[in-house]
Every structure is written in structure tokens, then in C-alpha cells.
Amino acid sequence: MPYTFLTPKRTVFGQGAMLAAEKDLLALGRRPLIVTGNVVKKGEAYRQLIAILERNGVPNVVFSDIPGEPDDLMVDAGADAYKANGCDCIIGVGGGSPLDSAKAIAVRVALPGGVCTHAGKEIVAGLPPLALIPTTAGTGSEATKFTVITDHACGAKLLLKGDSLLPRLAVVDYTFTLSAPPSLTAATGMDALTHAVEAFTSRKATPLTDPYAMDAVRRIFENLPAAYQNGNDEVARESMAIAAFEAGVCISNASVTLVHGMSRPIGAKFHVSHGLSNAMLLAPCLTFAARGAPERFAKLARAVGLAGVGDSNTHAAAALLDKLKAITNTLNIPTLAAYGISQEAFLAAVPQMAREALQSGSPANTLCEVTEADVINLYQSLY
Secondary structure (H helix, E strand, O other): OOOOOOOOOEEEEOOOHHHHOHHHHHOOOOOEEEEOOOOHHHOHHHHHHHHHHHHOOOOOEEEOOOOOOOEHHHHHHHHHHHHHOOOOEEEEEEOHHHHHHHHHHHHHHHOOOOHHHHOOOEOOOOOOOEEEEEOOOOOOHHHOOEEEEEOOOOOOEEEEEOHHHOOOEEEEOHHHHOOOOHHHHHHHHHHHHHHHHHHHOEOOOOOOHHHHHHHHHHHHHHHHHHHHHOOOOHHHHHHHHHHHHHHHHHHHHHOOOHHHHHHHHHHHHHOOOHHHHHHHHHHHHHHHHHOOOHHHHHHHHHHOOOOOOOOOHHHHHHHHHHHHHHHHHHOOOOOHHHHOOOHHHHHHHHHHHHHHHHHOOHHHHEOOOOOHHHHHHHHHHOO
């Protein structure tokens, strides 16, 4: 069966990447809309970007009204700022929220109607030239054809997808992640781990995505605890930036599975960050999925050094799942109860969340059948 393999048009990676990408940034347009967050504006990535634009006499408009969970009203405001100021390109700087917002604003600028009307459809449009500059190692948004926006009217998280959402330019400098606090490092790192494991165990995995997924999982197992414990560990930070990008490439081509399908409703209804809700679900969901395809989980375990060729598939798959549980504990990922979510409120929301999870389409990529009853049981098991 033929398959495609997509990446950003151009990626500049490593320490000093912003300066190395100066010509590429200037080639985007003559008046960029910079989509970022107020905290990011105090950081090194933003400072370097503004310095490049000012040095070259490029006027810009800054849109930084980005909430923790970007919604369609924010997207409308960003698109209005783009049009009112005569912008001709978009540069997203920050973590997952600003980068996802930059993509959604590009869609809103290019297509008629509210951004929510395009959810679930393949977006085919000439979007404004887009550059993405991550300051966390996790979402991999700089390498994906997806963005997630909340519908303010109903609170649901909606997926926008399409090849045109891939940025023209990705600038990845791991030094921009050095200031990320431990809790953010853990949540975003677990997001990248979820991407990589789900892509490898997806029905849509291919021989081209597998090496990216295996290397990402290996890097995260080896480096995320170190980055969490010492944010100034540059070796660990660089490897995590590589892993996040690799995992982003993976899901852009092989998609995600059960964890993401169940994670979005939790985030929408209980305001849990995306990476954290993924981390809460990772071990129980993949334990369920591994029952239907132990050989695939075993192959990943062997590839990252958790099992040998003489180990049975069942033993190797169990070793991988044990490692996922161990790293979750090392990073102090809270349970739903520890996070402060009422058991009564959560269980009352389970039926609707289960329906939304299945409607997202992601669970269908899992290498075993997933029913509504299965999803309900998994949600309930979190307590």
C-alpha cells in the first residue's frame, strides 16, 4: 500500500538556529504577525526574533493574547489583527498553545467561516507563509499537520488537519527550552513520548515513521528524567528537542491512537493540560492496546533496549509498559484525584467523554478493537 511522508519544508536545528535561519525568516514576508504568549515575550527566542526583524527594518505585529487553552474566539481575534495590520505571514513562537494558535489563525485568515466549521475536514488551502519556533520539547507542533482548538460554545476540543498546516519553516534551538520549569518539562516530554509510542503502535505506522518513533522513544527514556531533574543539562535538552521533533513527524504521518482520543475530552472538560492528560492515560491505555498487538509493542521494546531477541513478545511488551509506568512515577505525574478533579464530577462526565473520544477517530488507529464500553472502563479505572 502506498503512503506519503511529510515534514516541514525547511527545518533549521541546533544552538544558534535563529540566526542561521535569518534569511529564511525574512523571506516569509514583509510584515509578519508574531503569535506568542506573554511569558514567552520575556524569553530568549522572542528576543532573538525581534532583534532580527528590527535589524532588517521589518515591521511586525505581536499577538500575545493566548490563553492556556486556545479557543475559536482567540483565533478570530488573531485573524482580525492579521488583516487589520496588513500582515502577510505568521511566525509562532512558544509552546504548544502559541504554535497551535498560529496554525489556526492561518486557517481563519485563508478560509471563510469560523475556524470550528473546518474541524474534522481535510484543509486544502493556500495559507499564509508560516514559521514555527518551539520553546518547549513536547508538542512537536512545528513538525505536524494538526492543530487543536477549543470550541468556546460547547467546550469541546476540535482537531484541524491538512498538509497545508505544515510550516514553511521550523526553527528548533534546544537552548530556548532551558528555562522551562520541571513541571512543564515533564508534561511536554510525556506528550512527545505519547506521540512516539502511539505512532509506532498505530495502524497507520509505516517503515518511514518507525525509525523516527524508535529513536524518539529511546531519547526520551534516556534524557527526560535528566532534563526534569536538571533543566540546565544541555545534552538532555538537545536530545529532547530532537525527540519532540521526531515524534511530531511521526504523528503527522502515522497519526495517534487511543490515548489522544481519550485525552482531549479530559482536557476540555477539566482543564488539564494536553501533555499531562496524555501522561495520566499513557500506561493504562497502552496496557489495553498491547493485548491486541503484543508483537508490535515487543518490537519497540527490543528496539530501545528493554528486551532481547530471546524474550517472548509478551515479556518484551510488558517491559515496555513497565518502563512507561516507571517514567510516569519518576516525573511525579499526578493522578486525577491528586490533580484535584472530583471523582463524582469525572465519573458523571465519562459517558459523554467516551462518545467524544470515539468520535475523534483516533482510537480507531489502535491495533485492537476499541468499543465504547472499553473506553468507559478505562476512564473509570483512572479512579
